[in-house]
Amino acid sequence: MTTLDARAVPADSTSTERLSSAGLEYRVVDFSDDERATGFQRAADRGFLGAEPNAESLAQARKTFAERRNVAVYEAGASVSALPVATTNAWVTPLTVPGGAEVGMWAISMVTVAATHRRRGIARSLLEGELRAAASAGVPIAGLTATEATIYGRYGFGSAIPVSRFTVDTRQAGWGGVAPLGRIEYIDRETLAADIAMVHDRVRRGVPGRIAGWQGRWEGISGAAATVHDRDKVRGIRYLDEEGVLRGALAYTLREKGETFRFALDVGILVAETPDALAALWRFALQHDLVDEVTADLRPVDDPLPWLVLDPRGVNQVVHDHGWLRILDVPAALTARRFSAPLDAVIRVEDPLGFARGDWRLRAGSDSTATVERAEGAGPDITLDVSALSSLYAGGVRASSLHGAGRIAADASAVEALDRAMISFPVPSLDIWY
Ligand SMILES: CC(C)(COP(=O)(O)OP(=O)(O)OC[C@H]1O[C@@H](n2cnc3c(N)ncnc32)[C@H](O)[C@@H]1OP(=O)(O)O)[C@@H](O)C(=O)NCCC(=O)NCCS
Incomplete structure (x- = not known):
């Protein structure tokens, strides 16, 4: 797996424009600028309800943050020393997928919006900006761990790695x-x-x-x-x-x-x-x-x-x-993993943000590898949204559960085939927060 330096990926133009029209400035923070870096870290700590960091803890955290693509939102015209009103950061990390291969995953962390600026759509701009940045860099999947399970489904993330x-x-x-x-x-x-x-x-x-x-x-x-x-x-x-x-x-x-x-x-x-x-x-x-x-x-x-x-x-x-995933590139993500049983189905993926949207013919053979191509004209055997597909991706969530909850539309035989094909051994797990 080739790793990509997320810091080289520029700020997303759609989020830049959207936030600019709300009087806000959206940018990738230059972590070689000590004042900017410190402001970012202080805002992130405040956003997670932490104590004001001291010089020692700033220096310790800086080692990690400096390796990441840190994105912040400022009040337009704010001074260099002003704290941002929102933060997030990301890096590309190997994610092990069923079968043992690794795919590059856009790991998202440090999503905070200042209590003074909440519920104005800033987090939406941040998250959508991260997903567009990842997709533009050719990264097939994004992932995160969440403080609350109700935040990220709306952006197409699915709870995929229960623990x-x-x-x-x-x-x-x-x-x-x-x-x-x-x-x-x-x-x-x-x-x-x-x-x-x-x-x-x-x-x-x-x-x-x-x-x-x-x-x-x-x-x-x-x-x-x-x-x-x-x-x-x-x-x-x-x-x-x-x-x-x-x-x-x-x-x-x-x-x-x-x-x-x-x-x-x-x-x-x-x-x-x-x-x-x-x-x-x-x-x-x-x-x-x-x-x-x-x-x-x-x-x-x-x-x-x-x-x-x-x-x-x-x-x-x-x-x-615990682990939440968001598929951005359906063929790249699905062909990287192995399947536990043969499957030949047209899957309609709904995705309001467009990345995964479409009808896809997924064929997994008896050798456990798959091909995925656009399905033109054929009606879908299985319909689900990208959040549900992302939940299935790591092989730790049963298609039968999502079908039972109305998250997958398909007849019983298609659900069974999907379930058997997607489930993974070893069972997926994730033992750290990020
Ligand atoms: C979670 C947080 C980032 C949301 O920021 P925000 O700018 O207020 O969110 P937005 O205004 O962009 O809201 C976007 C959508 O998410 C919903 N939402 C926001 N925060 C939510 C929460 N905590 N739980 C459930 N839904 C939430 C909004 O209602 C809105 O829904 P809609 O799209 O259906 O209208 C912010 O509350 C925060 O910083 N919380 C503390 C730190 C934290 O927990 N961060 C998450 C780390 S994983």
Whole structure:
């Protein structure tokens, strides 16, 4: 996969004009300009209801932001030091798709609109501008994680990569899994950041829905960055297999429940390359002395945890939306992935923004690859909007569910064929926020 530097993509002209007519200036921020960069970061923190950043946290976040295409909206004529009234940023990252290939995804983050400027259509201009910028650069799909599940469907994003949040009553759950053969050791924060990065990168290449991490993400989650709130509470361990090879790592914090000497162990991230490593790290958490509750979010929906304990009723699993995708180029996106069963159908995709709109003949063969071409004249077998197609894309959402909810119009046999073809093994998952 060739990666593209999103920073080279100019500001979208339609959004520039639209915001200009509302007295606003829309631009790609020059991050070599310290004042502009600082204003952008302060506005983003304010937009996410965070504290005013200090010099140290600005410098830490700058490393990540400087790698991205930062777009801001200003009041026309505002001084260079004025904070923007809206922010977003984007970069092109590899997204693993069913079958194990990678496609370039336009990852969108830091979408904020100042509380003084909300509900005037600024976010719409930002989001549509990002999608046009991505499409103009030839990027076939966009993705994001969302603070609220109600914001992005209107732009054609679909909830595509659901994940699990676990809360474990360790005393009830017990442990019913194997005793792993390798060993676990405590590691310092810097080693933890490096080990998480290494295992994550190996694992993400084989799991649909995953994207590449970045240094700032690992420094944050491991407490290696001096700016992390409560960094001293972060603990880290790693798992080495029988040969001494690194296979997994766990970042976690401990929280005392009142003054009881009973603790909750909150998993920051757990990365594991082998079933043995996964079992070892879960066992460490669940069998920890003085810990009677373990929490973990962003786990795969097929995480074996409920099967590793003696009493699965001690494991509460809540599935929720996490990764959202938005197809921009139907042929490029669909031909990049593999299909689990043959399919030959004309699919009508509705897309108010136009990128994916049309009738497409999708043919997936017994070798699991597909061809996609414009279907002229033939009536559709399946009709759905781009949000529903994007939900299906990673293979973790059932066509039968969307059909049942009225999001796909097709007869029963077409739904079954679509369902069988799109579903993915391994199950897609996404273990970070971005
Ligand atoms: C979410 C946010 C960016 C929206 O910005 P905004 O400029 O007020 O949004 P717009 O005026 O462009 O609204 C566009 C549409 O989204 C809807 N919308 C906006 N915010 C919404 C929300 N939080 N939940 C549901 N719908 C929302 C609007 O009603 C409007 O709907 P319509 O197209 O059907 O008329 C802004 O409220 C914000 O900064 N929130 C805090 C930070 C945050 O959560 N950002 C999202 C990060 S993933």
